[in-house]
Structures are given as C-alpha cells and as structure tokens.
Amino acid sequence: MHSLLERQLRRFFRGDSPTDPRTVQLLAAISDAYQAFDDDRKLLERTLALASQETEERYRALQQDIAARQRAESERDAFFLASPDLLAIFDTNLRIIQANPSWAHTLGHEPSELVGVAFDTLVHPDDLSTALAGAKSVTETGHVRDIELRLRHRDGSWRLVNTAGTMDTKRGLLFAIARDVTEQRQMERELAQAQKLEAVGQLASGVAHEINTPVQYVGDNVSFSSDGFQTLFTYLDKVHALLTPEQKKQLEDAAEEADLDYLKAEIPPSLSEAKDGLRRVAELVRALKEFAHPDAGEKAPADLNRALERALVLARGELKHVSRIETALGSIPLLRCHVGGLSQAFLNLFVNAAHAVEERTRVSGVSWKEHVIRATTRVEGGDAVIAISDTGCGIPDAIRDRIFEPFFTTKPMGKGSGQGLPLVRNVVMAHGGRIEIQSKVGEGTTFILRLPFETPSGIREAA
Amino acid sequence: MKALQASWTSTEGWRNLPTDSTVPDLVLVFGGRAELERPDLMAALGTHAPQDRIHGCSTGGEIEGAHVNDNSVVANFLWFDGSRVSFAFCELEPDEALGRKLASRLDHSDLVHVLVLSDGLKVNGSALVRGLRDGLPANVTVSGGLSGDGPAMKDTIVFHRGEVRRNGVAVIGFHGKLKVGVGSVGGWDSFGPARRITRAEGSTLYELDGEPALALYKRYLGEHAAGLPSSALLFPLLVTPREGEAPVVRTVLTVDEATGSMTFAGDVPAGSAAQLMRANFERIVEAGETAAATARIEASTPEFALLISCVGRKWILKQRVEDEVDAVRSILGEQAVTSGFYSYGELAPCVSGAPCQLHNQTMTVTTFSEH
Ligand SMILES: Nc1ncnc2c1ncn2[C@@H]1O[C@H](COP(=O)(O)OP(=O)(O)O)[C@@H](O)[C@H]1O
Ligand SMILES: [Mg+2]
Numbered sequence: 001m002h003s004l005l006e007r008q009l010r011r012f013f014r015g016d017s018p019t020d021p022r023t024v025q026l027l028a029a030i031s032d033a034y035q036a037f038d039d040d041r042k043l044l045e046r047t048l049a050l051a052s053q054e055t056e057e058r059y060r061a062l063q064q065d066i067a068a069r070q071r072a073e074s075e076r077d078a079f080f081l082a083s084p085d086l087l088a089i090f091d092t093n094l095r096i097i098q099a100n101p102s103w104a105h106t107l108g109h110e111p112s113e114l115v116g117v118a119f120d121t122l123v124h125p126d127d128l129s130t131a132l133a134g135a136k137s138v139t140e141t142g143h144v145r146d147i148e149l150r151l152r153h154r155d156g157s158w159r160l161v162n163t164a165g166t167m168d169t170k171r172g173l174l175f176a177i178a179r180d181v182t183e184q185r186q187m188e189r190e191l192a193q194a195q196k197l198e199a200v201g202q203l204a205s206g207v208a209h210e211i212n213t214p215v216q217y218v219g220d221n222v223s224f225s226s227d228g229f230q231t232l233f234t235y236l237d238k239v240h241a242l243l244t245p246e247q248k249k250q251l252e253d254a255a256e257e258a259d260l261d262y263l264k265a266e267i268p269p270s271l272s273e274a275k276d277g278l279r280r281v282a283e284l285v286r287a288l289k290e291f292a293h294p295d296a297g298e299k300a301p302a303d304l305n306r307a308l309e310r311a312l313v314l315a316r317g318e319l320k321h322v323s324r325i326e327t328a329l330g331s332i333p334l335l336r337c338h339v340g341g342l343s344q345a346f347l348n349l350f351v352n353a354a355h356a357v358e359e360r361t362r363v364s365g366v367s368w369k370e371h372v373i374r375a376t377t378r379v380e381g382g383d384a385v386i387a388i389s390d391t392g393c394g395i396p397d398a399i400r401d402r403i404f405e406p407f408f409t410t411k412p413m414g415k416g417s418g419q420g421l422p423l424v425r426n427v428v429m430a431h432g433g434r435i436e437i438q439s440k441v442g443e444g445t446t447f448i449l450r451l452p453f454e455t456p457s458g459i460r461e462a463a
Numbered sequence: 464m465k466a467l468q469a470s471w472t473s474t475e476g477w478r479n480l481p482t483d484s485t486v487p488d489l490v491l492v493f494g495g496r497a498e499l500e501r502p503d504l505m506a507a508l509g510t511h512a513p514q515d516r517i518h519g520c521s522t523g524g525e526i527e528g529a530h531v532n533d534n535s536v537v538a539n540f541l542w543f544d545g546s547r548v549s550f551a552f553c554e555l556e557p558d559e560a561l562g563r564k565l566a567s568r569l570d571h572s573d574l575v576h577v578l579v580l581s582d583g584l585k586v587n588g589s590a591l592v593r594g595l596r597d598g599l600p601a602n603v604t605v606s607g608g609l610s611g612d613g614p615a616m617k618d619t620i621v622f623h624r625g626e627v628r629r630n631g632v633a634v635i636g637f638h639g640k641l642k643v644g645v646g647s648v649g650g651w652d653s654f655g656p657a658r659r660i661t662r663a664e665g666s667t668l669y670e671l672d673g674e675p676a677l678a679l680y681k682r683y684l685g686e687h688a689a690g691l692p693s694s695a696l697l698f699p700l701l702v703t704p705r706e707g708e709a710p711v712v713r714t715v716l717t718v719d720e721a722t723g724s725m726t727f728a729g730d731v732p733a734g735s736a737a738q739l740m741r742a743n744f745e746r747i748v749e750a751g752e753t754a755a756a757t758a759r760i761e762a763s764t765p766e767f768a769l770l771i772s773c774v775g776r777k778w779i780l781k782q783r784v785e786d787e788v789d790a791v792r793s794i795l796g797e798q799a800v801t802s803g804f805y806s807y808g809e810l811a812p813c814v815s816g817a818p819c820q821l822h823n824q825t826m827t828v829t830t831f832s833e834h
Contacts, residue, residue: 029782036781043697046685047741051655058656 001027002034086151086161086178094119094135094174106180108154124150124158138165138174148181156401160185189406189419208285215285219278226271233264284313302339304384304451305329308375311346318354322361323371323390330378335453341427342451348420349388349447350375355411356392356445363393364442383433383450394441424449464543464641464833466767466800469511470527471498471536477507480538487512487540489548489635491769492519492622493526493804494536496612499620500627508538514625518550518635520580521620522804523611523774524784529792529801531777531784533613539802541767544833546575546639552623554631555585561632562594569636571600576643578769578829579607581632583619583807584716587666588821589729591632592810596818604761605819606645606829607634608771608806609728614693614778616716619807640833644765646757647811647827649712650750651740653701660702663733666716667726668700671737675723680715683739692718695725696775699824703736709813712740714775714823716807728808729821740824742779751790751826758828759794765830768795770803773824777805791828799830 001009005027009017018024080087080100086107087100095118099111107122123131127149138144145164153159161178168175243251255261312325319325353373360366371391378385395403402408404425409418424447428435431451439445469479471494481487490512498504499521508517519538527537551568553561569577577599581591588609595605610619623633637643662670671679680688680695687694695715703710713727731737751772758768770791777784792801809827812819 033782043685043687044741047654047683050683051739054656 002031002038005031005034083177086176086180088114088176088178090119090174090176092139092172092174097173106153107151107159122151124152126150134163134165135174138167139169142167142169151178158182158405186406186422189422211281211285215278215281219275219282222271222274222278226268226275229267229271236260286310299336299338301334301336302342304332304335304337304339304342304386305377307339307343308346308377308386311343311350312375314343314347315350315354318351319373322354322368323357323373324369326372326374328374328376330376332377332379332384333453335384335451337431337451338427341430345424345427345449346375346386346388348424352420352447353388353390353392353445355415356390356394359393360391360442366391380450382454383452386449386451387446389444389446391444394443394445395437395439396441400437400439464541464546464766464831466542467540468528468800468802469538469540470525470532471504471507471538472532473534477504480507481511481540485542487516488543488546489541490517490519491539491541491802492517492536493522493802494519495525495534496521496618496620498534498536499622504536505625509625512540515550516548517622517625518580518633519622520608520610520633520804521583521612523613523807524777524805526770526772526788526801526803526805529785529788531788531805537802539767539800541831543639543641546637546641546833547573549574549636549638550624550633551636552621552628552631552633555582557587558590559594559597561586562591562596563598564594565632565634566595566598569599569634570638571603573638574600574603574636575639575641576637576829577603577605577607578635578637579605579632579810580621580634581607581609581808581810582621582630583609583611584616585630586632587729588808588810589666592819592821595634604643604645604812605810606643606647606769606771606827607810608804608827609808609810611774611805611807614774616693616807637831642762642830642832644758644761644830644832645811645827646754646759647809647813647822647825648750648754648757649822649825650743650746650748650753651699651701651712651824652743652746653738653740655739658737658739660731660733660735660737663731663735666728666730667724668731669722669724676725677718677720677723680718680725692716692725693774693778696773696778696824697742699740699775700727700731701738701740702731704730704732704734706736710736711820712822712824714773714808728823742776744780744783747776747780748783748786748790751787751828752794754826754828755791755794755830758830762830762832764796764834765799765832766834767831768799768801768803769829769831770801770826771806771809771829772803772826773809773822774805774807775824776826787826791826795828795830 009027018027083100083102084105086102088096088103089098091097095116096114099109099114101111103109103111103114120128120131130147130149134144134147143166147163148160149163150158150160159180160182162181163176163178165174165176167173240248240251308327308329312319312327350373357368357371357373361368361371373388373390376387399408399410404421405418406422407418409416425435428449428451433449433451436448436450437445438448467479467481467483469477469481471477490508492499492508499519505517525532525535525537527535549570551565553564553568555561556564577595579591579595581588586609592605599605610621612619618629620627620629621631621633622628623631658671660668660671661673668676670676680691680698683698684691684694687697692715695718700713701710702713711729713729713731715725716728717726718724719726755768759765768791770788772787776787780787788801792799795801809822809825810819811822811825811827
C-alpha cells in the first residue's frame, strides 16, 4: 500500500483498518492511483530533466558550431578585404551585390558605389560579347575561367583583367574573381616584341657585317681605280706630246676606234658615282647596325639629329613616291639616351606618317607631290623637341584614346600590327618624356616628342 | 438501424444477450485473446447469430458502453434498415498488394465505408492502408484498427465469419444509405530536441541522430525500460517523412536488443524528422471529444459508435482510462451505443475527407447512422 495512504489510514482509523471487502477494494484502488500519480510524476520529472539536458548539449554544440562558423567567416572576410584581386558577387542579371576594396585600388570605384551596378556598363564595348559568352558558360556549366576583358577605370582608362567565376545556381549568385593583368600582358608583349626585334637585329647585324667587308674593298678598289685612271690619262697625255705628227696621225684612227675621249670624259664621273653609291650602302649598313643594338646597356650621350637621319634612311623605302620629305634640324646638344630605341620610335612615326599620307591619297586622290612629311628638331624649355608632321588622313576623335593601346590598328592585315605607337610611348616614357598629338581629319597629324635633358628622378633607367 | 450490446466477464458470465429472434446483420466482437479462443464462449454467441456474421478481434482492452474491461468479451448485435454488409479476409503480405487484394475481394456496389480489423504485430499498416486506398473507389471511407494482445504484445487474432484467424486482415464493407463518420485525434505533446532518423529500414528504426534508437528510449524510460517493448508506448515518435508533410505518430511494436533496433507499427523512413512525444492527461482526454465531434460531421446522431483507441493511452490513463470514453460519449449523445477496443494501431483519415492513414496513439471514433 502507498505509504501516504497507510499514514492517512493510521491517522483516521487509529490502528483498526477497515475489513469490509468493498472498502478494502476501494482503498486498494486509491493506493494504486497514489502510486500511479507518483510514477507519472517521476517519469515526467525524469523526462524533463533528460530533455533539458539534451537541449542544453545541443545548444552548446550549436554555439560552438556558430562560433566556428563565425571564425571561418571572419577569416574569409579577411581574404575578401585583403585580396589584391577584384572579388565580386553578382545576381543573375549580372548586377553587383558585393565588391571588395580592391575595386577601389584597381579601378577607382568604391565598393559601396558598385552595389546594383550592371557589369556590362563596366566592360569595354569591344569585350561585351566575350563577357556575355563567359556569363552564359558559367550559367550552363557552373564554372568559367581565363576570360580576359577590359574594365573601365573611374578615370576613363581601361584595365585588362583575367576573370574566373563560379555559379551558385540554387541561390542565383555568381562569385567572380578578376586579376588586373594590364601590366603583365604589356610586358609580355614588349618581351615578344623585343625578342622579335632582337632576332631581326641579329640578322641585320650579321648582314651588315657581311656587307661591310666587300663594300670596303670595293670602295678601296674604286678609289684605287679612279686614282689609277687619273695617272694613266696624265701619262697618256705626256706620251702623246712626244709623238711625231706622223705618229699622232696614225694613232688618231686607233684612238677614235677606242673612243678614247669619251672614256676620258666618262670614267672619272662614273667612278665617283660608284663611290657615292658605296657611301650610301655604308651609311645604310651603319644605320642597320645601330638599329640592331637599340638599348644595349646604359644610356649614352647621342646626337638626336643623327638618329633622326638614320631613321629617315631606313624609312626611305616606305617614303619614296609617297610624299616629299623635309627636315629642319636645329642644333641640339647631345642627349643621354638609348639612341637605338629613339631611332625605332622615329622610324615608326615616319612609317605611320607615310601610311597616313597614302591613305589620304587613296581616299581623296591628292598627288604625292603635294604631300609633305616634315621632321623638325629644336630645344625648348629644357627639352629636346622632335616633331614629325604629315599631311595624311588625320586621326578621328573616336579612336584618339586608343591608338596607344597595344595591338590597336586600323590598317589591313599585313600592313599594321598595332605595335608601333605603344613602342613609341614606352621609349618616350623611359626617357621621362611626353608625347603631344595635333591632328585634324583630312588635313594631317603632328606627333611632338619632348625629351628632357634632365631626367626626372624615379624614371626607370632601362627602357 | 438497431444496436444491442452484450458482454461476458469471468465473474458474471454472459449478460444482455438478445432476446429478439430477428437475425442480426452483423455481430462485432472484441475480447481478450484467450477469451475469444474459448469455444464455450463463442458457442453461446452462435445461438444468437449465424456464425458467418460474427467478426472482430483480440484487444488490449474492451470498451463496453462507458466502461473499459480486460479479459472480457463485448458483442455488438447490429440490425440495419436496408443497408448491408460484405466481408473479406486475406493472409498477410508485406506490401501494398495486401490492401489491393482486400479491396478487390469486397463488393464495390453502394460501398460507403470499409472497417478494417488487422493482425496487430506483423502487419505493415502503412502499406496496408496504401493498398486499400489504391484499390477502393475514392469516395469510400476507411477506418479500423490493429488487434491487440493486452500488454503481452505476442499474439493477436482476428475473427472472420466466426472463425479465429491469425496473420491476416479482415475487412467489413458497409453498403447502402448508411452514414459513416470518422474522427481520429491523438492529443500527445512532442518535446525535447528535433531529431533525424539516420538509419532505418521499412518500419525498423536503428538510429536517431547516429545514436542507437533503443539506447535513447532506455535512457528516457529509466526503470520502465524493463517493461519494453510495451513501455515504449509512453514515448511515441512523431515522424515527419518530408518537410511540409503531415507528421504521423508511430509506436513501438517490438525491440531487438542485439541490434539495438526497434520495430514500429508503420514506416519510419530514414531521413525523416522525428521527435519524442509524451502524454498530457487533459489533452489526451480532450482528444476523445475532438475525435467524436469530427465523426459527428458525417453522422450527427449515430445509433452506434466504434471507439478504437491506442493501448498506449490506456497505460498512460490507467484508472482514468474511462475518462476518455466518457469524453467521447458526452459528444455523441445518449442514443449512441458505444463499443470498441484498445488497439496496436488505428486506421483513419488525418482530417475528415483526407485519405486514410495508419496512426498510433489516437482515439479513433467511427460513427454509424441510418436515418
Ligand atoms: N600619323 C598618323 N595619321 C593617322 N593615323 C595614325 C597616325 N599614326 C598612327 N595612326 C593611327 O594609329 C593606329 C595605331 O598605330 P600603330 O600603333 O603604329 O599601329 P599600326 O601602324 O600597326 O596600325 C594606326 O592604325 C592608325 O589608325
Ligand atoms: Mg605603325
């Protein structure tokens, strides 16, 4: 019997417990009920204790989980904030949801201003199709990489970036990463260009060397022949003076037969013409040699006028029958420079001028004799100033910003490669100089290079 | 429709057997397994009704009017005014084929309702119900229960055409203008952490959140662990197979110490969300009222009501078990003859109009009315 009921019975019946069978049965039922209540309470208490213990354990596990997640998150945040690469999250319409601070450093756009911005407004118009193809591929396959396109800097310039992305299709989010490779690609191109030039240079210097020797002895021989002929003719005159009239008469026929007067008159000028020609060959060979070894080593004092003339020699092939050439070379002190690089730059400007003139002739039929390509040099405010002007087609405003871009060209395949002006710019920058352009469509263009005699500090010594 | 209730107890023998000589259309008998197998007791019934109209099953407790008895027999004699009944029986099969076969063996003309009395321990109740739903016309309602074996949980029987049958399912089809309503409510509270079924096969549960299910139950049961498997009824499992789906309550039928697993009365699919449940006396009793009110929607003043309540409720309510029967009766009204049994599982729609499902731990009320 339940102890509480037993106590109650003792208290109320004072020892003599009821014996009536119905009362006994009732008391047993009451005892059972007491017991059942106790059991139920115990079970309930136990249940609640266990459940709250389990809940507590889970709560603790959850807290640890959250803490670990927060740690991981803040670690990832650190990457996000510190990355020199551009990181951004896009929605399915390619609108920016979040961008990292690198966008400010690399492109001048504050991350907060970028929120909601459509990606295509940042992409170079010519790269839009590439960008769209990349977006399509990432939506279809979940991943994309190695897409290169130009993004607009806040200042209007363009940066070339290499992008990769991964798509969370479930949440409709595109995670993209872009690395600024403008300088890297530029250097790669310059390297390729340098390698190409070096190969050309080696070839040229080899050829120059080979030509030099025969040119020298042919020159020597021509000089010798010219002197020899002079001596021979003097001797012949003396011999002639000693002859009897009879003998003279006899020899006249033979002299007529040999056209002696003509030889006497023509051999000396023809030999001096040959000498002239040889001098020009020698000049060309020297120019080639200098062109071949543009920037080997240190800057050295050089005569810019001479470099300009050498470039003209090399460009003659392109310039002949295209335009008249005029030079007005002022006197300029020697400039510490990489004269080979500058020669290449001048050469490119001459070739561009020739092409521009050709183009204008083609379009409007102006005769070559009315065109002029003029090179002038002078000193102005501490700078050596070299101006090369043409009466060519001019540069339209629309492409004015782009002509210095590597590989930008408006010329047909084979004629232009878009590497000329980038080279000019690099060379001028390496000398701490500036380039000015004056151009009018249908009238002509002038490129003005200003090269300071005093190189400002901070300019790379090697080009 | 007329209903008359007779009963047998060891102290008083048969009481209230019909004096009327008209042959009843159906006799629904519920009793202790041992009592149902006593030929003498059944012979007495045979004198009042043809053998082939006697149907029923063994129980975990019999409901006779307002009372709940053990080791007794309650026999409900039913006479219909024009409605009729049909019967079928099938041996157990593990899948939906069983329910479909049963459905096909019933006459479908004018079919209104199917009452299912099943084996209580070996049947896969979920599959049985799915098969029945497949095989029966959509407008036919289904209710019923899994037969019981007191607290022993060893052996259950069903009564089909007056014969004791094992390992099978009996169904009774109701045809005609008869109105049948069904309501089924549990009233248990889920508690403790939300868990996940991490390992299970069919109706056998191995692991919850990676922990052997049996170990978890033993921890919660404490000293009651000795009473397994029946004591596991104290903590039914609320199972939500897929997020957004209606959860079902599942109770343990058997446990396997060797594998630490527990077999439930219905499917417990791996990946389901699960939570333990516990009793709340007031809510369990109230559930009876709600179930009765739901059943009244279809049959508002029933002549007869069948109460199938889970044996777990009986073990929780103990001496107060009749409270829940009272609760049902208070809603149904004086005119209703109430009977039924404590079961190892209930079959009923979740809400009225929904398809039938296997439940555990509910009070399921089926009301019959012919006017
Ligand atoms: N003197 C000029 N007159 C007109 N256009 C010019 C002149 N110089 C350069 N350009 C324009 O700039 C472009 C880029 O020049 P450049 O870098 O030398 O490449 P390329 O000559 O191979 O095209 C040319 O394609 C041309 O459109
Ligand atoms: Mg060019």
